[in-house]
Amino acid sequence: MGVIEKLLSGIQYLLPHHLLSRLVHALMRIRLAPVKNAQIAVLGSIFRVAWDEAKIENISEFETFNAFFTRELKPGTREIDPDPRVLVSPSDGKISQSGRITNDRILQAKGRHYSVRSLLANDPDCAEFINGFFATVYLSPRDYHRVHMPFDGKLLRMIHVPGRLFSVAPYNVRQLPNLFARNERVVNLFETSHGTMAVVMVGAMLVSSMETVWSGVVTPPRGKKITRGDWSRRNIQLARGEEMGRFNMGSTVILLMPPGAISSMEHYEPGDDVVMGQNLARLR
Secondary structure, X not given: OXXXXXXXXXXXXXXXXXXXXXXHHHHOOOOOHHHHHHHHHHHHHHOOOOHHHEOOOOHHHOOOHHHHHOOOEOOOOOOOOOOOOEEEOOOOEEEEEEEEOXXXXXXXXXXXXXXHHHHOOOOHHHHHHOOOEEEEEEOOOOOOOEEEOOOOEEEEEEEEEOOEOOOOOHHHHHHOOOHHHHEOEEXXXXXXXXXXXXXXXXXXXXXXXXXXXXXXXXXXXXXXXXXXXXXXXXXXXEOOOOEEEXXXXXXXXXXXXXXXXXXXXXXXXXXXXXXXXXXXXXXX
């Protein structure tokens, strides 16, 4: 298995990541009814999507495959943990890793770490997360693809970091060093009553677009330079469980909190399922 994983990961260095993602971006937005209906029916079945959870159940009512992929859920389908001192999962998916940050190092997989500074593109608040808490949630193509607030917060900054688009599937997380700090990502920093909170949306192979509720589509276009936006004066306040963004294909969300914010963490093993609104940790 290890040899196969290394081979699959190695091949990705040769692939035109952004070209493939642009092609997927176009294919996901075809409006021709027979084509987009077939895309939804076939890929929805392959991915084993929970059709009954979607607010729209008739596939013909979706304008495009992307509209289906970023579908809204029926009211009450996801319940936010009622305890106001609980930090909740920002999305559906599987726990890749979670726990304490060791100094500046975040666990990617067994034997692999990356730094807070590299993930957050050397943001001034990086030091706040030293010895803090992190949770990495991997979204597969079958998951609900909207990202929600883990806790109440006011938006401070949004940083778009260009990069590669390696797959973030579990085998690649085990094989590629500094994967999450190499891929394109959107870093969102919030002021909370427990210090700064970072919610990082990481792009991946065939993830053709990421967007936030306050700025709309962030990528594409790809861009070649890091873009830093100061949103602190616009008073964008989002409540725990409120939608903050979405992926237009599956990827990964990384949540960071300062060390003084957390009193206890729920125990999760890599690969454990979580849903948006589920308890990740208890705040002080």
